[in-house]
Amino acid sequence: NAGVTQTPKFRVLKTGQSMTLLCAQDMNHEYMYWYRQDPGMGLRLIHYSVGEGTTAKGEVPDGYNVSRLKKQNFLLGLESAAPSQTSVYFCASSPTVSGANVLTFGAGSRLTVL
Amino acid sequence: GQNIDQPTEMTATEGAIVQINCTYQTSGFNGLFWYQQHAGEAPTFLSYNVLDGLEEKGRFSSFLSRSKGYSYLLLKELQMKDSASYLCAVRDSNYQLIWGAGTKLIIKP
Numbered sequence: 001n002a003g004v005t006q007t008p009k010f011r012v013l014k015t016g017q018s019m020t021l022l023c024a025q026d027m028n029h030e031y032m033y034w035y036r037q038d039p040g041m042g043l044r045l046i047h048y049s050v051g052e053g054t055t056a057k058g059e060v061p062d063g064y065n066v067s068r069l070k071k072q073n074f075l076l077g078l079e080s081a082a083p084s085q086t087s088v089y090f091c092a093s094s095p096t097v098s099g100a101n102v103l104t105f106g107a108g109s110r111l112t113v114l
Numbered sequence: 115g116q117n118i119d120q121p122t123e124m125t126a127t128e129g130a131i132v133q134i135n136c137t138y139q140t141s142g143f144n145g146l147f148w149y150q151q152h153a154g155e156a157p158t159f160l161s162y163n164v165l166d167g168l169e170e171k172g173r174f175s176s177f178l179s180r181s182k183g184y185s186y187l188l189l190k191e192l193q194m195k196d197s198a199s200y201l202c203a204v205r206d207s208n209y210q211l212i213w214g215a216g217t218k219l220i221i222k223p
Protein backbone atom coordinates (compact mmCIF):
# COMPACT_ATOMS: atom_id res chain seq x y z
CA ASN A 1 0.00 0.00 0.00
CA ALA A 2 1.83 3.07 -1.28
CA GLY A 3 -0.31 5.73 0.47
CA VAL A 4 0.40 9.15 -1.07
CA THR A 5 3.02 9.42 -3.79
CA GLN A 6 4.41 12.70 -5.08
CA THR A 7 6.47 13.26 -8.19
CA PRO A 8 8.99 14.67 -8.77
CA LYS A 9 10.88 14.76 -5.46
CA PHE A 10 13.24 17.52 -6.58
CA ARG A 11 13.07 20.10 -9.35
CA VAL A 12 14.98 23.22 -10.28
CA LEU A 13 13.24 25.77 -12.49
CA LYS A 14 14.16 29.07 -14.02
CA THR A 15 11.91 32.05 -13.45
CA GLY A 16 9.01 31.98 -15.89
CA GLN A 17 9.11 28.24 -16.56
CA SER A 18 6.10 26.05 -15.91
CA MET A 19 5.76 22.69 -14.27
CA THR A 20 3.28 20.27 -12.75
CA LEU A 21 3.54 18.35 -9.51
CA LEU A 22 1.66 15.08 -9.42
CA CYS A 23 0.06 13.57 -6.34
CA ALA A 24 -1.47 10.10 -6.34
CA GLN A 25 -3.20 8.30 -3.48
CA ASP A 26 -4.42 4.72 -3.37
CA MET A 27 -6.56 4.92 -0.21
CA ASN A 28 -9.77 6.00 -1.92
CA HIS A 29 -9.74 9.26 0.05
CA GLU A 30 -12.22 11.96 -0.90
CA TYR A 31 -10.19 14.94 0.25
CA MET A 32 -6.83 16.00 -1.14
CA TYR A 33 -4.66 18.99 -0.32
CA TRP A 34 -1.58 20.82 -1.53
CA TYR A 35 0.53 22.59 1.10
CA ARG A 36 3.77 24.49 0.98
CA GLN A 37 6.24 24.53 3.85
CA ASP A 38 8.73 27.33 4.30
CA PRO A 39 11.31 27.81 7.08
CA GLY A 40 9.85 29.41 10.19
CA MET A 41 6.29 29.13 8.96
CA GLY A 42 3.52 26.62 9.41
CA LEU A 43 2.19 24.54 6.58
CA ARG A 44 0.12 26.77 4.31
CA LEU A 45 -2.74 25.42 2.27
CA ILE A 46 -2.53 26.26 -1.43
CA HIS A 47 -5.56 24.47 -2.89
CA TYR A 48 -7.70 21.54 -1.88
CA SER A 49 -10.31 19.23 -3.29
CA VAL A 50 -13.34 17.68 -1.62
CA GLY A 51 -13.91 15.14 -4.36
CA GLU A 52 -13.33 14.20 -7.97
CA GLY A 53 -13.88 17.14 -10.30
CA THR A 54 -13.88 19.76 -7.53
CA THR A 55 -11.19 22.17 -6.36
CA ALA A 56 -11.09 25.14 -4.00
CA LYS A 57 -8.64 27.85 -3.02
CA GLY A 58 -6.73 27.70 0.21
CA GLU A 59 -4.76 30.32 2.06
CA VAL A 60 -2.09 31.01 -0.62
CA PRO A 61 -3.51 30.11 -4.06
CA ASP A 62 -1.99 32.86 -6.20
CA GLY A 63 0.37 31.60 -8.90
CA TYR A 64 -0.89 28.02 -8.68
CA ASN A 65 -3.59 26.00 -10.41
CA VAL A 66 -4.91 22.54 -9.64
CA SER A 67 -6.97 19.82 -11.20
CA ARG A 68 -8.61 16.66 -9.93
CA LEU A 69 -9.88 14.80 -12.95
CA LYS A 70 -9.59 11.44 -11.23
CA LYS A 71 -10.30 10.73 -7.57
CA GLN A 72 -6.84 9.33 -6.94
CA ASN A 73 -4.87 12.17 -8.54
CA PHE A 74 -4.41 15.82 -7.61
CA LEU A 75 -2.16 17.95 -9.81
CA LEU A 76 -0.55 21.23 -8.83
CA GLY A 77 0.58 23.50 -11.64
CA LEU A 78 2.86 26.51 -11.73
CA GLU A 79 2.27 28.41 -14.97
CA SER A 80 5.09 30.94 -14.59
CA ALA A 81 7.41 30.08 -11.72
CA ALA A 82 8.78 32.83 -9.47
CA PRO A 83 11.59 32.70 -6.89
CA SER A 84 8.96 33.22 -4.16
CA GLN A 85 7.63 29.77 -5.05
CA THR A 86 10.84 28.11 -3.92
CA SER A 87 9.56 25.80 -1.21
CA VAL A 88 8.83 22.23 -0.16
CA TYR A 89 5.44 21.13 -1.39
CA PHE A 90 3.43 18.46 0.38
CA CYS A 91 0.38 16.69 -0.89
CA ALA A 92 -1.97 15.12 1.63
CA SER A 93 -5.21 13.21 1.61
CA SER A 94 -7.92 12.34 4.12
CA PRO A 95 -11.15 10.32 4.06
CA THR A 96 -13.22 13.10 5.66
CA VAL A 97 -12.73 16.43 7.44
CA SER A 98 -14.53 15.67 10.69
CA GLY A 99 -13.68 13.66 13.77
CA ALA A 100 -10.19 12.36 14.35
CA ASN A 101 -9.53 12.87 10.69
CA VAL A 102 -5.87 12.18 9.96
CA LEU A 103 -4.00 13.59 7.03
CA THR A 104 -1.68 11.22 5.18
CA PHE A 105 1.16 13.15 3.59
CA GLY A 106 3.34 12.44 0.63
CA ALA A 107 7.11 12.57 0.99
CA GLY A 108 7.32 16.10 -0.36
CA SER A 109 8.62 17.82 -3.48
CA ARG A 110 11.45 20.30 -3.13
CA LEU A 111 11.22 23.04 -5.74
CA THR A 112 13.87 25.67 -6.36
CA VAL A 113 13.15 28.58 -8.69
CA LEU A 114 16.21 30.50 -9.85
CA GLY B 115 -6.50 36.67 12.51
CA GLN B 116 -5.86 33.07 13.36
CA ASN B 117 -2.68 32.19 15.19
CA ILE B 118 -0.89 29.16 16.56
CA ASP B 119 2.13 29.72 18.81
CA GLN B 120 4.70 27.14 19.79
CA PRO B 121 8.36 27.46 20.82
CA THR B 122 10.79 27.42 17.91
CA GLU B 123 13.28 25.02 19.44
CA MET B 124 13.74 22.93 22.59
CA THR B 125 16.57 20.76 23.86
CA ALA B 126 16.21 17.76 26.15
CA THR B 127 18.27 14.84 27.38
CA GLU B 128 17.83 11.22 26.38
CA GLY B 129 15.67 9.41 28.92
CA ALA B 130 14.11 12.61 30.25
CA ILE B 131 10.63 14.14 29.85
CA VAL B 132 9.81 17.18 27.72
CA GLN B 133 6.64 19.24 27.35
CA ILE B 134 5.98 21.17 24.14
CA ASN B 135 3.35 23.87 24.49
CA CYS B 136 0.93 25.19 21.90
CA THR B 137 -1.41 28.16 22.29
CA TYR B 138 -3.99 29.06 19.71
CA GLN B 139 -6.43 31.76 18.69
CA THR B 140 -8.71 30.56 15.93
CA SER B 141 -12.15 31.18 14.46
CA GLY B 142 -13.90 28.35 16.22
CA PHE B 143 -12.49 25.02 17.31
CA ASN B 144 -13.08 21.54 15.96
CA GLY B 145 -10.11 19.66 17.26
CA LEU B 146 -6.37 19.94 17.80
CA PHE B 147 -3.73 17.74 16.24
CA TRP B 148 -0.08 17.01 16.89
CA TYR B 149 2.14 15.76 14.08
CA GLN B 150 5.78 14.68 14.12
CA GLN B 151 8.09 15.61 11.26
CA HIS B 152 11.62 14.27 10.96
CA ALA B 153 14.02 16.41 8.94
CA GLY B 154 13.44 16.00 5.23
CA GLU B 155 10.38 13.81 5.72
CA ALA B 156 6.61 14.16 5.72
CA PRO B 157 4.60 14.95 8.85
CA THR B 158 3.04 11.94 10.54
CA PHE B 159 0.07 11.94 12.92
CA LEU B 160 0.68 11.68 16.66
CA SER B 161 -2.46 12.69 18.51
CA TYR B 162 -5.89 14.29 18.40
CA ASN B 163 -7.78 16.17 21.13
CA VAL B 164 -11.27 17.57 20.85
CA LEU B 165 -12.37 17.49 24.51
CA ASP B 166 -10.54 18.93 27.51
CA GLY B 167 -8.16 16.60 29.21
CA LEU B 168 -5.30 14.26 28.63
CA GLU B 169 -4.97 11.68 25.85
CA GLU B 170 -2.26 9.10 26.44
CA LYS B 171 -0.64 6.97 23.78
CA GLY B 172 2.42 5.09 24.90
CA ARG B 173 5.30 7.45 25.63
CA PHE B 174 3.36 10.39 24.17
CA SER B 175 0.48 12.27 25.80
CA SER B 176 -1.42 15.34 24.66
CA PHE B 177 -3.44 17.72 26.81
CA LEU B 178 -6.09 20.23 25.83
CA SER B 179 -7.76 23.16 27.59
CA ARG B 180 -10.26 24.78 25.25
CA SER B 181 -11.08 27.61 27.66
CA LYS B 182 -7.41 28.62 27.74
CA GLY B 183 -6.70 27.95 24.06
CA TYR B 184 -3.84 25.74 25.15
CA SER B 185 -2.41 22.32 24.49
CA TYR B 186 0.78 20.50 25.26
CA LEU B 187 2.51 17.40 23.99
CA LEU B 188 4.36 15.41 26.64
CA LEU B 189 7.10 13.03 25.59
CA LYS B 190 8.44 10.61 28.19
CA GLU B 191 11.55 8.43 28.24
CA LEU B 192 13.04 10.41 25.40
CA GLN B 193 14.93 8.51 22.74
CA MET B 194 17.34 9.85 20.14
CA LYS B 195 14.79 9.01 17.43
CA ASP B 196 12.42 11.56 18.99
CA SER B 197 14.63 14.31 17.57
CA ALA B 198 12.20 15.93 15.14
CA SER B 199 9.88 18.88 14.68
CA TYR B 200 6.50 18.72 16.36
CA LEU B 201 3.66 20.51 14.63
CA CYS B 202 0.51 21.72 16.38
CA ALA B 203 -2.58 22.24 14.19
CA VAL B 204 -6.09 23.41 15.03
CA ARG B 205 -9.18 22.74 12.93
CA ASP B 206 -11.31 25.87 12.82
CA SER B 207 -15.03 26.41 12.41
CA ASN B 208 -14.71 25.93 8.63
CA TYR B 209 -12.92 22.62 9.19
CA GLN B 210 -9.70 24.08 7.86
CA LEU B 211 -6.44 23.17 9.59
CA ILE B 212 -4.36 26.06 10.92
CA TRP B 213 -0.75 25.03 11.49
CA GLY B 214 1.87 26.27 13.91
CA ALA B 215 5.43 26.76 12.66
CA GLY B 216 6.58 23.71 14.60
CA THR B 217 8.94 23.07 17.52
CA LYS B 218 12.30 21.55 16.70
CA LEU B 219 13.21 19.14 19.48
CA ILE B 220 16.88 18.30 19.91
CA ILE B 221 17.73 15.27 22.04
CA LYS B 222 21.18 15.09 23.57
CA PRO B 223 22.78 11.89 24.89
